[in-house]
Amino acid sequence: DAGVTQSPTHLIKTRGQQVTLRCSPKSGHDTVSWYQQALGQGPQFIFQYYEEEERQRGNFPDRFSGHQFPNYSSELNVNALLLGDSALYLCASSDQTGVFSEQYFGPGTRLTVT
Amino acid sequence: AQSVSQHNHHVILSEAASLELGCNYSYGGTVNLFWYVQYPGQHLQLLLKYFSGDPLVKGIKGFEAEFIKSKFSFNLRKPSVQWSDTAEYFCAVNLYNQGGKLIFGQGTELSVKP
Numbered sequence: 001d002a003g004v005t006q007s008p009t010h011l012i013k014t015r016g017q018q019v020t021l022r023c024s025p026k027s028g029h030d031t032v033s034w035y036q037q038a039l040g041q042g043p044q045f046i047f048q049y050y051e052e053e054e055r056q057r058g059n060f061p062d063r064f065s066g067h068q069f070p071n072y073s074s075e076l077n078v079n080a081l082l083l084g085d086s087a088l089y090l091c092a093s094s095d096q097t098g099v100f101s102e103q104y105f106g107p108g109t110r111l112t113v114t
Numbered sequence: 115a116q117s118v119s120q121h122n123h124h125v126i127l128s129e130a131a132s133l134e135l136g137c138n139y140s141y142g143g144t145v146n147l148f149w150y151v152q153y154p155g156q157h158l159q160l161l162l163k164y165f166s167g168d169p170l171v172k173g174i175k176g177f178e179a180e181f182i183k184s185k186f187s188f189n190l191r192k193p194s195v196q197w198s199d200t201a202e203y204f205c206a207v208n209l210y211n212q213g214g215k216l217i218f219g220q221g222t223e224l225s226v227k228p
Contacts, residue, residue, distance in 0.1 A: 031214065033214060033215075035216075040220070040221075041221070042118075042204050042218030042219050042221050043158075043204070043216070045215045045216060045217070048215065055213065055214075056212065056213050056214065090157075090158065096214075100146070100165060103160075103214065103216065104160075105150075105157050105158035106157060107156075
């Protein structure tokens, strides 16, 4: 049973560029959440997708956007990259959106902005 | 704003020592509580969770945590640590009125000396 997978593993971008990160949820899961983990910090919630719609959003600017596809996979897009966007981006999946959902995390994509 | 505090940033123990990692949250409503662990080179994994019922919950690998509502705390304990427990530990809170959004603490790095 495949867990949560993310691609790419590492990415280096230049300030001002745009980036797309991808996530495939664990088999049987229909809800995907994205988190940003800066070095030495805990993960911070970006947003959550369910039924191809953004259901919840954390305190992130509109430069951060996402998409969920009919097969439940998801993309995170970041426009106009800033140096401060350098972080590990984690995808988590669950089989429901609510408070009793147990989230399973992927290995993350390490984004470096130069 | 809601927050989660982990008071110990780095804990160093010898094998067989007892472990207690502190976690406090600032939110007056109903919460679900989690401890996640990240072993070196691996992704975040759920250690244990509290939704309701007995405030003393047991997780994997001999870990347990106690929810003390009056103290807004959810401390993680293990009677005797092993070298293989070396990892980063994250406390997380899920607020009843915010669906699946997890709020993480900044993490505690545990180093166990053989």
